[in-house]
Structure formats: C-alpha cells, structure tokens
Amino acid sequence: MEPQQRSPLLEVKGNIELKRPLAKAASRLPLSGRRLKRGPDQMEEALEPEKKRTRGLGTRVTTTHPRAAALNSAPQTQGQTAVPRAPRKSAPRCSMAIAPVLKTQKPGPVVPAQKPGTTAAPPMVGGKKPKRPAWDLKGQLCDLNAELKCYRERKQVLDQENQQLQDQLREAKQQASVLGAERRTLEEELTRVRAQAEQGQRELGNLSARVLELEERLGTQEGLVQELQQEQLRLQEERRGLAAQLGEQERRLQTSEASLLDSQAEVASLRQEAAAREAVLAEREDRLHGLEMERRRLHNQLQELKGNIRVFCRVRPVLPGESTPSPGFLQFPSGPCGPSDPPTRLSLSRSDERRGTLSGAPAAPTRHDFSFDRVFPPGSGQDEVFEEISMLVQSALDGYPVCIFAYGQTGSGKTFTMEGGPGGDPRLEGLIPRALRHLFSVAQELRGQGWTYSFVASYVEIYNETVRDLLATGARKGQGGECEIRRAGPGSEELTVTNARYVPVSCEREVEALLHLARQNRAVARTAQNERSSRSHSVFQLQISGEHAGRGLQCAAPLSLVDLAGSERLDPGLALGPGERERLRETQAINSSLSTLGLVIMALSNKESHVPYRNSKLTYLLQNSLGGSAKMLMFVNISPLEENVSESLNSLRFASKVNQCVIGTAQANKK
Ligand code: ADP
Ligand code: MG
Numbered sequence: 087m088e089p090q091q092r093s094p095l096l097e098v099k100g101n102i103e104l105k106r107p108l109a110k111a112a113s114r115l116p117l118s119g120r121r122l123k124r125g126p127d128q129m130e131e132a133l134e135p136e137k138k139r140t141r142g143l144g145t146r147v148t149t150t151h152p153r154a155a156a157l158n159s160a161p162q163t164q165g166q167t168a169v170p171r172a173p174r175k176s177a178p179r180c181s182m183a184i185a186p187v188l189k190t191q192k193p194g195p196v197v198p199a200q201k202p203g204t205t206a207a208p209p210m211v212g213g214k215k216p217k218r219p220a221w222d223l224k225g226q227l228c229d230l231n232a233e234l235k236c237y238r239e240r241k242q243v244l245d246q247e248n249q250q251l252q253d254q255l256r257e258a259k260q261q262a263s264v265l266g267a268e269r270r271t272l273e274e275e276l277t278r279v280r281a282q283a284e285q286g287q288r289e290l291g292n293l294s295a296r297v298l299e300l301e302e303r304l305g306t307q308e309g310l311v312q313e314l315q316q317e318q319l320r321l322q323e324e325r326r327g328l329a330a331q332l333g334e335q336e337r338r339l340q341t342s343e344a345s346l347l348d349s350q351a352e353v354a355s356l357r358q359e360a361a362a363r364e365a366v367l368a369e370r371e372d373r374l375h376g377l378e379m380e381r382r383r384l385h386n387q388l389q390e391l392k393g394n395i396r397v398f399c400r401v402r403p404v405l406p407g408e409s410t411p412s413p414g415f416l417q418f419p420s421g422p423c424g425p426s427d428p429p430t431r432l433s434l435s436r437s438d439e440r441r442g443t444l445s446g447a448p449a450a451p452t453r454h455d456f457s458f459d460r461v462f463p464p465g466s467g468q469d470e471v472f473e474e475i476s477m478l479v480q481s482a483l484d485g486y487p488v489c490i491f492a493y494g495q496t497g498s499g500k501t502f503t504m505e506g507g508p509g510g511d512p513r514l515e516g517l518i519p520r521a522l523r524h525l526f527s528v529a530q531e532l533r534g535q536g537w538t539y540s541f542v543a544s545y546v547e548i549y550n551e552t553v554r555d556l557l558a559t560g561a562r563k564g565q566g567g568e569c570e571i572r573r574a575g576p577g578s579e580e581l582t583v584t585n586a587r588y589v590p591v592s593c594e595r596e597v598e599a600l601l602h603l604a605r606q607n608r609a610v611a612r613t614a615q616n617e618r619s620s621r622s623h624s625v626f627q628l629q630i631s632g633e634h635a636g637r638g639l640q641c642a643a644p645l646s647l648v649d650l651a652g653s654e655r656l657d658p659g660l661a662l663g664p665g666e667r668e669r670l671r672e673t674q675a676i677n678s679s680l681s682t683l684g685l686v687i688m689a690l691s692n693k694e695s696h697v698p699y700r701n702s703k704l705t706y707l708l709q710n711s712l713g714g715s716a717k718m719l720m721f722v723n724i725s726p727l728e729e730n731v732s733e734s735l736n737s738l739r740f741a742s743k744v745n746q747c748v749i750g751t752a753q754a755n756k757k
Contacts, residue, residue: 395744399460417433497620546583646708
C-alpha cells in the first residue's frame with residue numbers, strides 16, 4: 087500500500103473492496119460471533135444434540151445444520167465472488183470425510199441392527215451404506231467412533247478456521263479502527279472540504295455577482311464604446327466635411343489673395359490718383375476761397391454803391407371796402423430806361439381845399455415827387471420785394487450787420503411786408519420768413535466751402551419805451567416781465583435783452599413756430615381801446631455766426647427786421663378823453679423814438695461824434711445794426727387812400743430825409 091500517494095477516497099474504496107469478501111465469508115459461516123468464541127469443548131457440546139438425536143433415534147441420523155450444505159455448495163455458488171483466501175489444508179479433506187456422514191443422516195429405511203460380534207461393515211445396498219443390525223453394537227460403536235473421529239477432525243478444522251476467522255476479525259477490527267480513523271480524517275477532510283466548498287460557493291456567489299456587475303458594466307462600457315464609435319464616425323465625417331470646406335476656403339483664400347494683390351495695386355494707383363486729385367482739389371479750394379472772398383468784397387462794394395442806407399417805398403393795394411382814390415392821385419413814373427426799368431419814383435397829388443382861387447374854383451392839386459432806391463406799386467408781390475433785399479441778406483451772411491425797417495402809418499402794410507399776409511398763404515409770406523429761408527439755404531451751400539453757420543433768434547416789442555419778449559412762454563406768455571437792454575458783458579459791444587428768450591433756429595419750421603408764438607403774445611396783450619401792435623415797435627433779430635474752421639475764419643453779424651409803430655400823429659384839435667390821453671402818451675413815445683431814429687441816422691450820416699442811440703430804447707437796441715459797417719434798408723409803406731394823404735406825405739418826407747443820408751463805408755465784422 088502507498089497511503090501517501092493515494093487519495094483518501096481511493097483508500098476507502100480499496101478497503102471496501104477488501105472488506106466485501108470478508109463480510110461474504112462471515113455470512114457464509116454457520117456460526118455467529120458468539121458461537122465462534124466458543125472453545126472446542128463448546129463446539130463439541132454444540133454437536134452433542136445431533137449425536138444424541140442420532141443415538142436417540144438409533145437408526146436415523148438427521149441434521150438440520152446448514153453448514154454441511156453450505157460447505158458443499160460453497161465452491162459452486164461462491165466461485166465468482168470469492169476472493170482467494172489462505173489455503174485451507176484440511177477443508178477438502180474434512181468435507182470429503184463429512185460427506186459420507188451427512189449422506190447417512192438422510193432419512194432412510196430402518197435397517198435391522200447387525201448382530202453383536204460382527205465387526206465388518208454391512209454391504210452397500212444401492213450405493214448406500216447398509217444399516218447395521220441392532221445387535222451389531224460393535225459395528226455401531228465402530229461407526230460412531232469413526233464418526234466421532236470425523237467430528238473431531240472436523241472440529242479441528244473448524245477450530246483452525248475459527249482461529250483464522252478470529253485472526254481475520256482482529257485484522258478486520260484493526261482495519262476497522264484504521265478505517266474509523268481514516269473515516270474521521272476523511273470526515274474532517276470532508277468537513278474542511280465542505281467548508282472550503284461553502285467558502286468557494288460563497289466566493290463563487292460573490293464572484294458571480296461581481297461577474298454580473300462587471301458584465302453589466304461591460305454592457306454599459308460597450309454601449310459607451312458604440313456611442314463613441316458612432317461619435318467618432320460622425321466626427322470623422324465632419325472632419326472630412328471640414329477638410330473639404332477648408333480646402334475650398336484655402337482655394338478661395340488664394341483667389342482672394344490674388345485679387346487682394348490686384349486690389350492693393352489698384353488701391354496704390356488710386357491713392358496716387360487721389361493724392362493728385364486732392365492736390366488739385368486743395369488748389370481749387372484755395373481758388374474757390376479766394377473767389378468767395380472776392381465775391382464778398384465785390385458784393386459789399388456793390389451794396390455800398392447802392393448805398394448803405396437804402397429806402398424802398400411800397401404802396402399797398404386798395405382793400406375791399408375802401409374808397410378808390412381819384413385817378414392820378416398816385417403815380418409811378420418810369421425810370422430813365424422806360425417802363426422795363428424798375429420804378430424808383432412816386433408822385434402824389436394833393437388837392438389842398440384850404441387853398442382856393444380868387445374866383446372860388448378849387449386850386450389845382452399839388453404834385454409831390456419822391457425818388458427812392460426802389461418803389462413798389464400796389465400790385466407788387468412779396469417775392470418781388472424780397473428779391474431786392476436778398477442781396478442784403480447775403481451781406482448779413484458775409485458778416486455785415488443788416489437792419490431792415492418798415493416805416494409808415496398804421497394800416498399802410500408794414501406788418502404785411504415784414505411778416506406776411508393772413509391765412510398762411512406761402513405767396514403772401516413776408517420778409518422775415520423769406521429772409522430766414524434764404525439764409526438757411528445759402529448757409530447750407532457755404533457748408534461745402536468749409537463754412538458752418540449758426541442762428542439765434544429773438545423777438546421783442548418796444549411799447550411806451552418798455553421792452554417785452556414776444557417769445558415768452560408759460561406764465562410769462564402775454565404778460566412778460568419787463569426786459570432790459572444790457573451789454574452782454576463788461577466792455578462788450580454786443581447787446582442783450584434780459585428776460586428775453588434767445589432761440590437757436592436751423593430750419594424754416596422753427597422760425598414759423600416763433601412767428602406764431604409772437605402773434606399769440608401780441609393777441610393776448612391786445613385791449614379793446616388799443617390795437618397795441620400798431621403802437622409798438624416789433625424787433626426780430628437774428629444773430630448770425632459763421633466759422634471756417636479750416637482757415638480759422640469767423641464772422642458774426644445781427645440781422646434786424648423791425649416793424650415800426652404807426653407813424654401817424656394825433657390830431658391836436660381833438661378833445662382829449664381818458665382814452666385819447668393814453669393814446670397821446672403812446673403817440674408821443676412813438677414819435678419820440680421815430681424822431682430819435684431819424685436823428686441817429688442823420689448823426690451817422692453827418693459822422694457826428696455823438697450819436698443819440700440812448701434817446702430811445704429802439705435805437706439803443708439797434709445801435710449795432712446801424713452805422714459803421716451796417717447796411718440799412720427802410721421800407722416806407724404808403725396807404726393808397728386819398729384820406730391818408732397827409733400821413734403818406736409825412737412818411738414820404740421822413741423817408742426822403744433818410745434816403746439822403748449816406749452812412750460811411752460799410753466794413754464787414756471780420757475777426
Ligand atoms: P400796418 O402793419 O402798417 O398797420 P398791415 O400790415 O396790418 O398794416 O396792413 C393792413 C391791411 O392791409 C391788412 O389787412 C393787410 O393784409 C393789408 N395789406 C397791407 N399790405 C398789403 C399788400 N401789399 N397786399 C395786399 N394786402 C395788403
Ligand atoms: Mg402792423
């Protein structure tokens with residue numbers, strides 16, 4: 087045996103193989119373990135009843151002992167399964183010896199006993215041992231001895247066998263104890279193996295769970311990998327697309343670069359061309375500027391030749407409802423060049439009723455001739471009138487102060503001339519809106535030559551030697567706190583009206599709004615007894631400032647458009663009621679200011695050292711627009727009615743005086 091090399095299970099199997107023949111052998115034994123332990127005497131005792139029965143029966147030997155049969159049949163039945171055993175020397179002999187004995191035990195016919203003294207064995211009848219006769223005691227004894235001997239031999243054999251069996255038993259017990267020990271070892275081993283198996287099972291379980299988890303993760307990872315692969319495919323596709331785009335862009339870039347080079351070359355040549363043009367342009371600009379300055383100079387010269395003080399006479403048409411004057415009352419003789427020449431003369435015929443002839447016939451009307459720079463008969467339109475003064479507006483832009491008056495009795499058409507007719511008809515627009523529109527448009531044209539202009543408007547009225555703002559809004563509207571005329575600053579030539587609004591304007595609409603506001607303010611101030619607007623001077627002033635930044639040139643001049651108060655005088659013969667007294671006061675104030683205006687113009691004309699500007703608010707306010715470099719235009723407005731002839735003559739005489747004045751040589755206010 088090689089216990090170290092064989093597994094315990096194989097050892098067990100080997101032992102079981104060994105044990106099986108032993109067990110079989112034991113089972114074939116007729117004796118139990120208890121009986122096996124008996125000694126030879128006990129064996130003999132055991133055999134005794136059979137002897138006794140045999141003896142007792144005398145002739146009949148029977149045995150129920152299965153041993154004989156077992157022993158007989160053993161070689162035949164156990165031939166295949168029996169394991170070779172230690173040779174039993176006595177067994178075959180014993181069985182052969184026993185066989186005849188057993189055969190004799192079978193029941194058979196009772197044989198008469200042999201007679202005593204007979205020793206020979208009875209003859210065999212039919213192969214069977216003949217029964218000794220009853221008397222053959224010796225023979226029987228002999229048989230019994232032989233039988234006893236046989237039993238003894240058999241006992242001996244059995245003892246030996248017993249001994250062997252006991253040896254085998256001992257051996258088997260030893261084997262059993264060894265096997266028990268082995269079994270325990272194996273059981274322990276089994277327990278350990280089971281524990282290991284359980285542990286393994288647990289680990290297997292854990293591992294299975296882990297495997298499941300890993301499989302799950304693997305599944306997720308695989309999904310992820312698939313997604314990534316798809317993403318990769320998409321990106322590859324995109325990359326291919328981008329690469330194609332890039333290629334396209336590169337091609338375009340190359341084309342663009344080529345065209346850029348062409349363009350750069352073109353730009354370079356264009357720049358050269360532009361530089362050349364710029365040089366030409368600068369030269370032309372210089373020339374243009376020189377021409378502009380020359381134009382200004384010539385324009386001014388022309389204006390001066392026309393006279394720095396000019397007087398235009400305008401006769402308004404007869405209005406509906408008014409009595410038509412007698413023919414020849416007003417005449418407009420043609421100029422030296424005939425009817426195509428603009429009229430400059432006016433003749434007024436006056437029939438003096440006080441001067442009668444001695445015969446009592448009415449005296450021939452006295453004819454009064456007047457000559458002015460221009461005379462506008464009743465049919466003259468607003469545009470015609472403006473055309474004549476547009477040159478003066480140009481002078482204002484060139485930097486010369488310009489002042490335009492409308493002088494005449496109330497109702498002679500002063501306001502119509504300055505502001506325009508009623509109803510907002512553009513054809514009836516007066517000098518103020520037309521002059522401003524002209525200024526804005528010329529300023530726009532001059533912008534192209536580098537001049538920028540700004541305009542600030544103010545509109546005040548002087549009533550009874552008080553100044554009131556016609557552009558007042560809100561609470562001051564119509565009421566207006568008193569305004570004062572002050573110098574803009576210490577040592578400044580510029581004058582400003584305190585509390586008056588100075589509104590920057592840049593378009594016609596703004597000017598229209600201002601004129602509308604002024605009309606509203608005048609309407610609020612109107613009273614039942616007094617048409618105040620005709621009893622006050624309205625002064626619209628526009629401060630014009632121009633700048634040529636490129637050449638550092640500046641010019642500034644005021645344009646003043648004055649609608650004077652009615653020049654009519656009160657009839658001194660009229661009885662003075664309270665209303666008339668007030669009217670007289672107004673009239674005195676008006677007359678005073680108008681005569682001051684005349685005196686100022688005369689003083690300027692005579693180049694007197696003192697010019698009485700301060701004698702009236704009007705001349706004080708307008709002092710910068712009169713004299714010196716200023717250009718003055720006076721409209722003398724005449725009523726076409728015969729009933730107004732006296733006032734018309736007064737106006738015409740005043741205007742004639744003014745017309746005779748020549749104020750210095752106008753100088754542009756250039757800085
Ligand atoms: P003033 O201001 O001198 O008092 P207005 O300008 O108010 O006079 O004129 C008095 C009236 O005569 C107004 O109804 C005016 O419309 C009208 N009028 C004045 N001049 C003309 C003219 N040239 N053409 C038509 N109507 C005129
Ligand atoms: Mg008026």
